[in-house]
Amino acid sequence: GENVEQHPSTLSVQEGDSAVIKCTYSDSASNYFPWYKQELGKRPQLIIDIRSNVGEKKDQRIAVTLNKTAKHFSLHITETQPEDSAVYFCAASIPGSARQLTFGSGTQLTVLP
Amino acid sequence: GAGVSQTPSNKVTEKGKYVELRCDPISGHTALYWYRQSLGQGPEFLIYFQGTGAADDSGLPNDRFFAVRPEGSVSTLKIQRTERGDSAVYLCASSTRGQGSTNTGELFFGEGSRLTVL
Numbered sequence: 030g031e032n033v034e035q036h037p038s039t040l041s042v043q044e045g046d047s048a049v050i051k052c053t054y055s056d057s058a059s060n061y062f063p064w065y066k067q068e069l070g071k072r073p074q075l076i077i078d079i080r081s082n083v084g085e086k087k088d089q090r091i092a093v094t095l096n097k098t099a100k101h102f103s104l105h106i107t108e109t110q111p112e113d114s115a116v117y118f119c120a121a122s123i124p125g126s127a128r129q130l131t132f133g134s135g136t137q138l139t140v141l142p
Numbered sequence: 143g144a145g146v147s148q149t150p151s152n153k154v155t156e157k158g159k160y161v162e163l164r165c166d167p168i169s170g171h172t173a174l175y176w177y178r179q180s181l182g183q184g185p186e187f188l189i190y191f192q193g194t195g196a197a198d199d200s201g202l203p204n205d206r207f208f209a210v211r212p213e214g215s216v217s218t219l220k221i222q223r224t225e226r227g228d229s230a231v232y233l234c235a236s237s238t239r240g241q242g243s244t245n246t247g248e249l250f251f252g253e254g255s256r257l258t259v260l
Contacts, residue, residue: 035184063248072146072233072251073185118184129175129237130249132184 031056033121035133042109043141050136052119053101061122062095062102063130068115076117077104109140144168146252148234154258155224163219163255167236174217175249176209177233185233191217224259231256 032055042048054062063078079086079093079102086093090109095102106113116137120130147166155161167174172193177185187201191211199209206224211217221228235249 033184065251072253074251075248078248120184129173129187129190130185131187134184135182 031059031121031123031131033119033131033133035119035136037136038134039137039139041139041141044109044111046109048104048106048109048113048138048140050104050117050119050138051101052103052121052133053099054121054131055100056121056123057097057100058123059121060124062093063120063122064091064093064104065118065120065132066115067118067135073118106138109138111140111142114138114140146234146236146250148232148252148255150255151253152256152258154260156260157224157226159224159259161221161224161257163221163232163234163257165217165219165234165236165252167215167217167234168250169215171236171238171250172214173237174211175235175237176217176219177235179231179233179254181230188219188232221257224257226259229257229259 035052060081064076065073066076067073077088077091077093079095090107092105116135118135119133122130149164174191176188178188179185189199189209190197194214206222209219231254233251233254235251237249
């Protein structure tokens with residue numbers, strides 16, 4: 030089955046700086062890679078996703094890049110703000126897989142004011 | 143409501159007791175998932191329903207865990223003879239797309255049910 034590794038487990042940045050979180054996956058058949066943000070005690074919420082037919086996707090201050098050859102993908106947050114502080118999870122999905130998503134172990138991002 | 147609703151939000155029980163956790167998905171979503179999230183970890187797949195049937199229950203840890211979705215909407219996760227290791231947040235998610243879809247749909251999560259087994 031799919032295995033997703035995520036690092037770092039914790040990340041602290043100064044407000045205004047950029048943050049990068051990286052994930053690797055094991056199954057080359059995976060074709061969908063979402064990122065979820067989970068604030069303390071809240072539900073995970075999708076913030077951006079990318080499919081395997083593109084290498085990069087951007088939405089305002091967040092972007093995701095995908096390297097299919099190396100089987101890794103990354104989340105980039107620019108101009109970080111205190112409200113970006115949360116746990117971020119990457120995930121991967123194999124087409125036709127009923128498991129839908131295999132998640133990484135999460136990155137606790139803290140943006141220091 | 144507009145989102146996935148889960149009840150109870152918190153459940154404290156004693157070892158050996160029986161527990162039911164309820165999930166009310168977004169109206170019209172045919173796919174429903176249960177995940178378990180332990181402290182400091184990502185959600186871990188338990189079971190997936192497409193309509194009324196459990197299409198994949200391979201994530202259930204053992205036969206003490208069971209889930210139903212009799213009318214293709216609300217689902218109940220049932221845990222028998224609870225153990226301290228069952229303590230976690232149980233997340234339900236729903237989606238418009240599921241198994242066999244060529245384009246994976248976004249999962250919409252509920253707030254979760256926090257289970258504590260004493």
